Amino acid sequence: MARLNVHPSQWPADGQRTAFLVDQQPQAITGNPTSLAELLHPDLVAGLRPLALFSGAMALSSVLRRDLETAFGCPVIDVYGLHETRPIAVSADGGPFVVLDRRVLVEVLDPAGRPVGPGERGEIVVTAGENPLLPLVRYRTGDFGRRVDVAGRPALADLEGREATRFVAGSGALVPCVDLTQHLQAGGARGWVVHQAADGTVSATVVGGNAGSIGAALERLLERPVTVVSRSTLLEFGEGKPRRYLSEAPGA
Numbered sequence: 001m002a003r004l005n006v007h008p009s010q011w012p013a014d015g016q017r018t019a020f021l022v023d024q025q026p027q028a029i030t031g032n033p034t035s036l037a038e039l040l041h042p043d044l045v046a047g048l049r050p051l052a053l054f055s056g057a058m059a060l061s062s063v064l065r066r067d068l069e070t071a072f073g074c075p076v077i078d079v080y081g082l083h084e085t086r087p088i089a090v091s092a093d094g095g096p097f098v099v100l101d102r103r104v105l106v107e108v109l110d111p112a113g114r115p116v117g118p119g120e121r122g123e124i125v126v127t128a129g130e131n132p133l134l135p136l137v138r139y140r141t142g143d144f145g146r147r148v149d150v151a152g153r154p155a156l157a158d159l160e161g162r163e164a165t166r167f168v169a170g171s172g173a174l175v176p177c178v179d180l181t182q183h184l185q186a187g188g189a190r191g192w193v194v195h196q197a198a199d200g201t202v203s204a205t206v207v208g209g210n211a212g213s214i215g216a217a218l219e220r221l222l223e224r225p226v227t228v229v230s231r232s233t234l235l236e237f238g239e240g241k242p243r244r245y246l247s248e249a250p251g252a
Contacts, residue, residue, distance in 0.1 A: 022047035030054040064190040096155035165245040170223030187214035196247040
């Protein structure tokens with residue numbers, strides 16, 4: 001196993017990153033969406049033949065998943081987990097995250113700590129006992145989603161990691177960020193950052209897709225103007241885990 005920094009600035013010469021990866025021909029490649037998006041460089045698409053790609057740590061957009069599947073002709077497996085628990089659930093097809101067959105209990109609770117109804121949205125809470133040095137009982141993840149069933153197994157749908165963010169529409173209505181996700185992905189965005197300032201103005205930075213159509217869709221949803229700026233790669237969002245949504249509007 002090798003752990004690599006795929007940022008072009010970390011390689012001494014142009015083409016060295018491609019030459020190394022193509023020479024090694026890894027069968028399984030793991031990373032977050034920002035690093036996996038770098039694999040879509042034409043030289044890497046032409047030279048790599050992985051059997052599977054694994055994404056974790058950040059939300060994987062349906063557009064980036066599709067682009068990776070098309071480029072490499074292999075499964076893209078999205079993993080949901082925590083440092084405290086390791087993997088909790090996986091999505092192999094872009095649908096709900098199916099809870100793994102491990103010693104972990106997953107619940108979805110309301111703000112008062114009560115289980116929500118079937119299919120209702122709430123905070124994901126886990127109980128895990130595999131690690132005797134860190135047993136967890138109803139551990140609040142700070143992540144949000146809906147509990148559903150997939151082929152008789154528990155699963156998590158509409159997963160939004162640590163971002164129960166709401167935006168204030170022009171009418172004063174509150175719009176959950178999951179609604180923005182649907183429009184951004186429908187417009188072809190691979191990744192994004194959407195910010196609402198205290199005065200209600202909204203700006204979005206996107207990678208991939210059509211900025212004009214994305215802006216128009218968000219404006220219809222939020223009933224207010226939206227400024228959209230395009231970037232060429234997810235690396236331009238900076239190091240670490242970028243926060244996809246932020247609303248500073250009063251009442252959000």
